[in-house]
Amino acid sequence: MVRRLDGVRIAYDFVAGKRPIVLVHGFASTASATWHRPGWVSALAQSGRGVITPDLRGHGRSDKPHRGADYAPRQLAADLVAVLDELELPQADVIAYSMGSRVAAAFARLAPERVGALVLGGAGPLELFKTWDPVNVTRFVSHGEISPGSANASIAAVLGAAIAAGADRHALVACVQGIAGATLDVPAGIRQLFVAGGADAIPAGVAELAAARGADYLELPGRTHITALTAREFKQAALTFLA
Numbered sequence: 423m424v425r426r427l428d429g430v431r432i433a434y435d436f437v438a439g440k441r442p443i444v445l446v447h448g449f450a451s452t453a454s455a456t457w458h459r460p461g462w463v464s465a466l467a468q469s470g471r472g473v474i475t476p477d478l479r480g481h482g483r484s485d486k487p488h489r490g491a492d493y494a495p496r497q498l499a500a501d502l503v504a505v506l507d508e509l510e511l512p513q514a515d516v517i518a519y520s521m522g523s524r525v526a527a528a529f530a531r532l533a534p535e536r537v538g539a540l541v542l543g544g545a546g547p548l549e550l551f552k553t554w555d556p557v558n559v560t561r562f563v564s565h566g567e568i569s570p571g572s573a574n575a576s577i578a579a580v581l582g583a584a585i586a587a588g589a590d591r592h593a594l595v596a597c598v599q600g601i602a603g604a605t606l607d608v609p610a611g612i613r614q615l616f617v618a619g620g621a622d623a624i625p626a627g628v629a630e631l632a633a634a635r636g637a638d639y640l641e642l643p644g645r646t647h648i649t650a651l652t653a654r655e656f657k658q659a660a661l662t663f664l665a
Contacts, residue, residue, distance in 0.1 A: 424508040432501045433483035434476035442472030442511055444502060448520030450584030452482035456519060460652045469661055476505050486593035493600025495528035502529045506536055513538050515664045519651060520544040524604040530612050539613040541660045544647055546625035551602040559598055563591045615663045617656055619645030638663060
């Protein structure tokens with residue numbers, strides 16, 4: 423565990439190996455749920471690569487501040503820099519998913535010299551939290567309901583599952599506030615692979631985004647936002663790209 427200058431402690435695990443890869447999970451998840459259980463850590467380690475799996479602030483074993491400012495993309499990115507510093511690693515490749523892809527992009531903007539190449543999964547040009555009504559977010563977290571007729575049905579789907587799993591409600595709201603509108607902008611010169619499930623609406627427009635950047639793109643036919651992570655094709659493509 424590493425402590426940031428703001429006092430927030432970031433938990434992580436490290437499997438030693440060549441050319442380490444940082445795995446960045448998404449919103450209301452953990453490194454264990456996103457990367458360990460679906461077999462990512464074992465697959466990467468078996469290939470000989472080192473693996474770093476942090477729990478983002480507000481998630482898992484890491485500290486959970488309750489201010490939106492504590493979840494600004496730059497803060498989350500600086501947490502990753504702190505982990506690399508703790509391990510005395512000058513650079514790492516990154517595989518990220520969903521909200522984690524926006525954190526990885528912020529990491530590349532903050533410290534481009536620390537990033538080798540990026541695999542960005544489950545994210546597209548439209549940032550989901552930007553479409554959410556803040557009033558309904560607070561109402562759902564506090565009372566378990568949203569305004570009748572609300573267009574933000576995804577609030578209940580995403581936050582409901584997180585709350586049921588025991589997530590810190592106030593940290594969830596703060597994270598939504600801090601990340602809302604975060605981009606996938608990455609400095610020129612950093613190689614990128616975008617990956618999305620063919621049945622996943624969240625990364626809509628990602629194929630066009632990849633084409634505009636001249637980046638690689640992989641679509642996983644029939645995979646949803648959840649099942650894309652378990653696709654063997656995803657793991658193989660990431661390893662090949664980062665090789």
